[in-house]
Every structure is written in C-alpha cells, then in structure tokens.
Amino acid sequence: MSATYVRAEVASFAAAPVLGVAAAVAAVLTVFSGRYGFHRDELYFLVAGDHLAWGYVDQPPLTPLAARLSTAVFGDTPSGLRVVATLACAATVVVVAAIARELGGGRAAQVLAAACTAVSGFVLAVGHLVSTATFDMLAWVVVCWLLLRLLRTGDRRLWLAVGAALGVGMQNKYLVALLAFALLAALLATGPRDVLRGRWPLAGAAVALAVALPNLWWQAAHGWPQLTVAGGISADDGTENRILFVPQQIVFLSPVFVPVWIAGGLRLWRDPALRWARAFAPAYLILAVVVVASGGKPYYCLPLLLVLLAAGCVTAASRPRAMWPAVAVTAVVSALISLPVLPPGEVGVVNAVNKEQGEQIGWPELAVAVDQAWSGVPAADRPRAVIFAQNYGEAGALAYHGAIRGLPAPYSAHMGFADWGPPPDSATGPVLLVRQVGADPVERHFTGCEGAGHVNNGRDIDNEEQDAVIVLCTGPKEPWSQLWPSLRHYY
Structure with missing residues (x-):
C-alpha cells in the first residue's frame, strides 16, 4: 500500500x-x-x-x-x-x-x-x-x-x-x-x-x-x-x-x-x-x-x-x-x-428563467393547425403530398400528435430526421411546410408557396413554436433525392 x-x-x-x-x-x-x-x-x-x-x-x-x-x-x-x-x-x-x-x-x-x-x-x-x-x-x-x-x-x-x-x-x-x-x-x-x-x-x-x-x-x-x-x-x-x-x-x-x-x-x-x-x-x-x-x-x-x-x-x-x-x-x-x-x-411567469417549461406546451395545438391546413389539400393530391417540418421538435410533434389525428408521417432534414430519409421522388406535391418565425425561409426550395395558417398554443406562451408559419406549396423544385442535401441542417 x-x-x-x-x-x-x-x-x-x-x-x-x-x-x-x-x-x-x-x-x-x-x-x-x-x-x-x-x-x-x-x-x-x-x-x-x-x-x-x-x-x-x-x-x-x-x-x-x-x-x-x-x-x-x-x-x-x-x-x-x-x-x-x-x-x-x-x-x-x-x-x-x-x-x-x-x-x-x-x-x-x-x-x-x-x-x-x-x-x-x-x-x-x-x-x-x-x-x-x-x-x-x-x-x-x-x-x-x-x-x-x-x-x-x-x-x-x-x-x-x-x-x-x-x-x-x-x-x-x-x-x-x-x-x-x-x-x-x-x-x-x-x-x-x-x-x-x-x-x-x-x-x-x-x-x-x-x-x-x-x-x-x-x-x-x-x-x-x-x-x-x-x-x-x-x-x-x-x-x-x-x-x-x-x-x-x-x-x-x-x-x-x-x-x-x-x-x-x-x-x-x-x-x-x-x-x-x-x-x-x-x-x-x-x-x-x-x-x-x-x-x-x-x-x-x-x-x-x-x-x-x-x-x-x-x-x-x-x-x-x-x-x-x-x-x-x-x-x-x-x-x-x-x-x-x-x-x-x-407558465410565462417562469418561462424567462426556465424556457424548457414553455417547450412542453403547444404541441397538440401545432398538430391541430397542421391538420387544418392539410384539409385544404385535395383528396386526389394527398397520395403525392408531403408534410415537411423545419426542425425536429415540429417533426416529432407531428409524428406523435399528428398520427393521432390521422396525418401522414412528417419529414424533416433536421438532425437525425435527415438520416431517416427524404420523401420518395414520386411525392411531387403538394408540400405542406411548417417552420418557426424568423427561421430559414425553406420555401425557396419549393414552388407556388402560399400561407396556409400559423400555430397558436392558445395560452400566449412565448415558446419557440408560437406563431410558427404553415405554408402550402405546389411541389419541390427538384426531386427530393437531389434536394435533400441542400435541406439538411444541424442547428
């Protein structure tokens, strides 16, 4: 010793x-x-x-x-x-x-x-x-x-x-x-x-x-x-x-x-x-x-x-x-x-100190807003349509709460979602986009984009997804397999 x-x-x-x-x-x-x-x-x-x-x-x-x-x-x-x-x-x-x-x-x-x-x-x-x-x-x-x-x-x-x-x-x-x-x-x-x-x-x-x-x-x-x-x-x-x-x-x-x-x-x-x-x-x-x-x-x-x-x-x-x-x-x-x-x-009382409190609120409402926008996609076009989320939080919320409402599985090019694959090239549109206010205007990769709604958590909680933008586009500018590297992002 x-x-x-x-x-x-x-x-x-x-x-x-x-x-x-x-x-x-x-x-x-x-x-x-x-x-x-x-x-x-x-x-x-x-x-x-x-x-x-x-x-x-x-x-x-x-x-x-x-x-x-x-x-x-x-x-x-x-x-x-x-x-x-x-x-x-x-x-x-x-x-x-x-x-x-x-x-x-x-x-x-x-x-x-x-x-x-x-x-x-x-x-x-x-x-x-x-x-x-x-x-x-x-x-x-x-x-x-x-x-x-x-x-x-x-x-x-x-x-x-x-x-x-x-x-x-x-x-x-x-x-x-x-x-x-x-x-x-x-x-x-x-x-x-x-x-x-x-x-x-x-x-x-x-x-x-x-x-x-x-x-x-x-x-x-x-x-x-x-x-x-x-x-x-x-x-x-x-x-x-x-x-x-x-x-x-x-x-x-x-x-x-x-x-x-x-x-x-x-x-x-x-x-x-x-x-x-x-x-x-x-x-x-x-x-x-x-x-x-x-x-x-x-x-x-x-x-x-x-x-x-x-x-x-x-x-x-x-x-x-x-x-x-x-x-x-x-x-x-x-x-x-x-x-x-x-x-x-x-929650707004403590959200400034611990913003993670606010990030637990509003996800079902996001799915509701996307579902309402999805209802504007003609039934004949839905087999070719895609729901595309800008970040993993939105995509995760739509994968869980959207599935409850019968929405198709979302796609995203953020973090691990990018590795789980782009939509098939046969998915020529329409494309329903969801993104945060002030985020990268991903619409530039798509055609015929028009506002289709926004997200409101109903409680005036200033979290990252409050007032998120929902945009309906006619389709991607190029096949998803070619577009995916440009869409991918890590932060």
Whole structure:
C-alpha cells in the first residue's frame, strides 16, 4: 500500500433516510410527470427510439434507447416516458449522499447532501424531463463517487469500474470526456499521482474505450457529424454561454447553497484529512475554464458542483437550524421554476428563467393547425403530398400528435430526421411546410408557396413554436433525392 493513501474510516451509509429522500423526490416527479406535455427533445427521442442505431448525428444511442424502453414498459405518454428520468434523478440523489460519506460525512451530512441535491433547481428540471443531461448528470456523479472511493481506499481495481462508468457515459454524451480530462489534469497537478501508475489505470481506460467503441465507430464511419453539431452550438450560443456562466453557476443548485459548495471546495483543498481528495477542487476550476473557453453550456459543470456541495454538507450538517430552512425555501422555489406546478396558462411567469417549461406546451395545438391546413389539400393530391417540418421538435410533434389525428408521417432534414430519409421522388406535391418565425425561409426550395395558417398554443406562451408559419406549396423544385442535401441542417 502506497504511503499516499490513508484508509480513513467512513460512517455507515444512512440507507433508510437517504433512500427516503430519493423516494420523496421520485414521488414528486411522478405526480407532476404528466402535468403539461412532451418536451420538444422528448418528441425527438420517441422517434429516434423507433430508429435504434449505435449513433445519431447529434448524440450517442443511450437516451433514445432509454426512451424506447420506458415507453414500451410504462406507456407511450409523458408519464410513461419520464419514469426513466425519475429513476435517474433518484439515483443521483443517492450517489451524492454516498459521495458525502466518502468525504467524511456521517448520517446527518449524508441526508443533508441528499436533500440539497433533491431540491436543487437544475436537478429537478432534468429529472422531470428525459434528456441527455439527465443521464449525463448521473454518469458524472457515479464516476466521481467511484474515483473518490478509489482514492480513499487505494484499491486500484476500482479503475475498472471507473472505466465502465465513463464508457456508459460516453454512450449517452461525450461530455463525460471533459470530466475525465479535468480530473486527470487535477490529479497530475496536485496528486496523488501514483494512483495513475501501473496497469490498472490502463485497464480502466481500455474498459471505457471498449464500452464506448460502438458509438465511436459509428461516428467515425459517418464523418464525425457530432463535431459539426457541437461547433454549431458553440458558434450560435458561445457568447451568451460565456456571459451567463457565473450567474448560472449561482442559480443552478440554489443561490442559498452557494456558500455550501464554496466551503466544500475550500475544505477539499485545505483539510489535511482530505488531501487524497483535493484534486476535485481544481478539477472544477479546470472544467470551468474549458467550458468558458469553448463556449459550452454552463450546466456542463453542474455534476462537479454536486461533489463540492457534498463536501460542504459535511460541515454544514453541524448547523441544522440554518440549513434545513434553506432546503425548504429552495424546494418551493425550485418546484415553481423547474416543475409544471403552475397552470399551463401561467407558465410565462417562469418561462424567462426556465424556457424548457414553455417547450412542453403547444404541441397538440401545432398538430391541430397542421391538420387544418392539410384539409385544404385535395383528396386526389394527398397520395403525392408531403408534410415537411423545419426542425425536429415540429417533426416529432407531428409524428406523435399528428398520427393521432390521422396525418401522414412528417419529414424533416433536421438532425437525425435527415438520416431517416427524404420523401420518395414520386411525392411531387403538394408540400405542406411548417417552420418557426424568423427561421430559414425553406420555401425557396419549393414552388407556388402560399400561407396556409400559423400555430397558436392558445395560452400566449412565448415558446419557440408560437406563431410558427404553415405554408402550402405546389411541389419541390427538384426531386427530393437531389434536394435533400441542400435541406439538411444541424442547428
């Protein structure tokens, strides 16, 4: 055993109260899971789940697979789809409590860490919806917990488990590679460096590569389209992401938790008893620099904030009179912002803070508007007619809500929909187009275009599809097979 390691004793895991907190947040998420409707991304995942593959242009396969399994078991509804998100959120709560335990937290600290995680705004938001961020958050905290356990015990065989967790995370989102980079750089800078020596780290890396390889192979075979997507996100939102980085670090968990996670970072850095874990403090700073420099989304740093929060809860647990009222206040505020608590017509109150709330409203109304426009297509022309959506949200909504109304399957050249094929060249028109206001005027690729309606969600919610344009064209200017490359877009 290397002298670097100190086999610190840890308290017993507070299983009953921690699992109670996890069950409570799962119950809340379940109650509100069907309150509004599907999110635009969820509608996309439903269709992607019907086209299972080892990869997609904008993501690895895990989230669409999870969507497919959840709806197959629990039903093709928002509540059925979101069971997997609820379970992932509850698991995240338990793992953060386990992280607090690794960092010297007793029963009170573990329960506090679980509670702070459960009521945090971003955690509730991604726990309510099925998204890549939902499973990414869980993968990151699992990697952190396993690495902390490895560092505390000195059991290098745990590199195999770390590698497996990284590989699974890569099958969901490549961002977990940023975590690996930040932790590796921090370990090299602050130690313990000898944990990186020997065959076990290499074996762990091999496991990670083996688990992630099918999707990496798919991306390589298709020219690494995800790099194109990532570049587009950075180009479109990079400046805004940099400006909002610090404010969003403050609000992601809760402004009242900021002193706790700052204290946790300082504790990791300064406490001699945690010298083996001090790399996690600079790892957060390294990750923050990378995210800001690349124009990435500020929430990429959230899982490491949860580690710092867990470290801070070990100290904060000694002040229950201050912390538990803060947890209660955070729970109320986070629920209002992150969950569909308000009546649908009042979502505008919180939409400016969390725009994902508004993206769960208006999809049935979009299908109704398209159905009304479709009724203007003569019955004799419908066998050759096409419904074409500008983005994956519209296409996903029409695939789900449109099918209920008897509309034909939509086509789109956005993201994965482009890979699922253009209409046949025999579909010479008419073409019913749906696009956002201010979006690329796709009508230029078609002939005889006239306005056929617009979308109104009926609640005056300013989301991305409110007032979307519906246009009826006589047909495409060239066969779909030739037109498709010009129509394809990634952002």
